[in-house]
Amino acid sequence: MPASVLRQLFSIVTVLIAALLVVDAVFLMSTGLVNFGVVLPLCIGCGLMVLRWKSQQFGRWRSQKLWRQKVWMLARLLAGAWLLSLVLFFIFLQRSNDAAGLTDKKTAAVKAIMVLGSGSLKCSASPTLAARLDLGLEWARRLPAAKVLVTGGKNWTLPCSEAQIMGDYLRAHGLAAERIIQEERSTTTYENLLFSQPLLEKNAVMPQDGILIVSSDFHVLRARMIAHRLGWSSVQTAGAATPLYIRYNDWLREYFSFIKGFLLRMY
Template structure:
């Protein structure tokens, strides 16, 4: 009635069936997530990495028996296999820690933005597919509208150049959206040349200086929640000493992909010394 060690090792299909099922389901979800978002034209590390992980999990789970048979032939392959899983789990833990720290920072930023007597609000651009603000950009603009309502004397700068394949600038599309939502046209300043966060902030400065404001004026930089930490660091590096950032919620369908993308972007910026 007892199973020997040899018999147990010869029946890998019977080991941890619930774990294998969980891996297969997780892989299917990650793969579907990546494929759906890529079909929408979204390609980033936050999209392709989950898709690749999902494909790998599905393949490894589906081919578990022959893979286990091959790995069992040599001790070094088993050790390498285990080390690979340990590294993967360590990476997952690092992503979870990053997300937790980022969520806390976003909450602190938004609380601080409500306590500052703002003189200006800079809205960073994002995608404008078919000449319309993307869901993420609409969330940023709606966040800016909230701040503008609370600070009626603050100028609102919408910043962004022309998207690839587009003819209208992000700044113009963002300005049109705010005007359509009832914001007074005379308080909207449009910056229409920038193609990055740093250029958003640099090119917005002359518009603010023309209104008597500068790097030391209290202002809010509005961006998506996942982007707040990097945006604040870039603003500080440029010289915006009194700026605060306000994070708009990322649409749910893209939220975890965007936060994963920010994990890689933050790591890359840190390695390259950009922030």
């Protein structure tokens, strides 16, 4: 196939990918979802569109200096390496989720079920948060003696805390109020677990006791690693399926959260 045809095909594919990234991000932002996993694809999509639109001018500018050509080559190599690492992380995340199955035998000693928040833009449960809460309710019915702790602080734009939203959701779906514990200060996964410890201990649940952490499928691995770092020795995790329309945006955000966790020595 002639090189000119290959370049044209590459250009078409690039434009299609860029358009897909932009449309996806705009759609999610129109529903109220604005986070790093949404904004970054939007920026990448816009950048690719500008590069294709100004490709001839950029090519002439790049060819004028040798150092510009070298920088461009380095940038392409780094972008390729980053994309490869992202794909490998997605594969790793999927396999870790597949391997996190629970059995009644594993959860027989569970004394508390902890449902982690996922961020809310309104004083009501988002689809992702509702999926976590529904899974928490399922396990609460299977483990009737376990306390149910919901954890999540207040978004500065809202009059309610996420734990309040979660507690209201559980009570509205029939869970007894006396089983529910609300932790309303945390704003990160690390704080979710750290600030929950004293509340659990007040309810006679120690770090060495059985604790079931419920979150989204992409999130349970990092939550489990942080819990072990904090000394929780008998932790199990249950992951709720992430809605497909937001799944890979959330996985992208989790990629950077994982890196942040390693840098801050959270594991």
